[in-house]
Amino acid sequence: MKTRLMLTGLLLASCLTGQAQTLFTYGGTKADAAEFLRAYTKNNNAIGADKAGSMREYLDLYINSRLKIREAFARGYDTLPQIRTEVENLRVQIIENYINDPEAINRLTREAFKRSQKDVHAAHIFLAFRNTGGIADTTAAYAKLQQVLKALPKQDFLSVAQQYSDDPSAKTNKGDLGFVTAFTLPYVFENLVYQTAVGKHSRVYRSGAGYHIFKNIGERKALGKMKAQQILLAFPPDADQATRNGIKSLADSLYAQLKKGADFTSFVNKFSNDYISVNTGGTMPDISVGQFDQTFENNLWSLKKDGEVGKPFMTNHGWHILKRISVKPVSADSNNTAYMEQLRMAVKNDDRWTTVRDFIYDEVVKKAGVKRIGPTDAALWAFSDSLLDYKPAGPAGSKVKMEDVLLRIGKTDFNVEDWIVYSRNYRFKPDRSGVKTYNELTDEYIKAKEYDYYRNNLEDFNADFRAQMNEFLDGNLFFEIMQQEIWNKAQTDSASLLALYQKRKEQYNWKPSAEAVIFFCNDEAVAKTLQNQIKQQPTEWRTFADALVEKVVADSARYEWEQLPGIGNATPKEKTLTPLSVNKQDNSATFAYIFKVHPQAGPRSFAEAKGLVINDQQSLLEEAWMAELKKKYPVHIDQQVWEELVKRKAP
Structure with a gap:
């Protein structure tokens, strides 16, 4: 199924009473207590026993960010053309979610009709703000984004997605989402896909989770919806290969009998493990483009006539046999009242927000x-x-x-x-x-x-919209000034990096490590097959992996022992394969082939330590810069307001 990542926010309800309270000032600028509490609540979902300590730690981070943003305003970064364009683009993009009027319904319905006429073959690159350990690392995400933007003009989009995307499925599907249509994706992503020309990729979109880039691989006339029956022979949990082979044999046997005229519904009742559709004789709800994974959809839409039964095919769920009942084409008539009403209802139930316009008139009279x-x-x-x-x-x-x-x-x-x-x-x-x-x-x-x-003037009427726009502007200003003041300087000053490496050389050491290649396989069966091939002919590992390019990604480098899959606390040995490490959720599997073992800790060369050195250089630059900002914008915290905040219950 398609991953749906959207901008999310946590509303602050009655956190503070009365008029706005100032928590702290910095160089004459006031920081509102409610705004701080809103940001703290949004970014600290799990508040532990030491609430005061947690809030104090976040306050320090919050103050530092406000100082940087204050300096960005002082330098006029908010007037930079690229910043103003990004802010205006976001305003245009999200304003319909906050304006409640009937015209929005009509406009969005017409837009949905136009988009429903074609399916778009889309691909997606996602760069997460949080690393694999769950820690926010926006610096690394931004650096990775620059690598992606540099690679896209030179490499195929799918290859770049497979190499860089943080969507786990991209390792196997290369970020290919298959065909999508109106209402398949969240509206903000749908806009990016449908506003991008065939063969081109979209602009970079920054959500609360990370960066997104979409590509329009191709378009076709919309296929509509299909009604179909299904027999699902599901894999039991932890099924071994013998069990899977047995299920495949059963699927082949049922298909052979169906081709000879056996009753499909009777086989559903006797064999199918789909506990939803089995109650309707295997008949599934009408299936639109983009609802299921590509394997399922490709097999579904390969059925060219009503009553046709397709060959068995396998997904992560098990073996499927499909029978086409009927196809409902998309209406191409905008005067088709029933179809337009169907789209209108879909708009109302989607994240395309709307309501009556009288609310707007009342608000303007009352507030303005x-x-x-x-x-x-x-x-x-x-x-x-x-x-x-x-x-x-x-x-x-x-x-x-x-x-x-x-x-x-x-x-x-x-x-x-x-x-x-x-x-x-x-x-x-x-x-x-x-x-x-x-x-x-x-x-x-x-x-x-x-x-x-x-x-x-929507910012004056809608606090959520104002907060969203302010947060977006602040985020853009933060990234711009960090790029100018810290990130670019740290990454481009080679002499300073080398000097820092020489000064701290003893700190940049390898833990016990190994030179190895790690294989990322889309399922356990593929991993076992590849592992057996490499075991027989280790020097041919690349040939074996290349032959499974759609199912395997290989990455060779030097890894510290804890980064190697399947070894646990064991000591890796040269010229050996590590045990399989299987993800029970999606059945993907990893293992490694060890070339050389470095059992002792040892120094990293400058090239090997460069990423660590850049991080240290950034920390030094930021520490010195923050000292300057605090002199320029002295911070004064209202201790009484602070103590009141700490005592309040978390909303």
């Missing part, structure tokens, strides 16, 4: 204020009569001018000229049966301006 000023209705309408028909401006003696302010919403003024432009575009009734009355037109105009004001 709406005031009708300027010329009277009679004077305005008399002036408008001639202009709307492109005649000379108004009756003789009219004092109305185009620049006169007509409407004030909040601090934004709308003049007579804006009213005239609007009226020319919207004065006629939708059914073209005549002209709207001035009362109708005026009411619609005011509502339209209220909606525009709400949309353009």
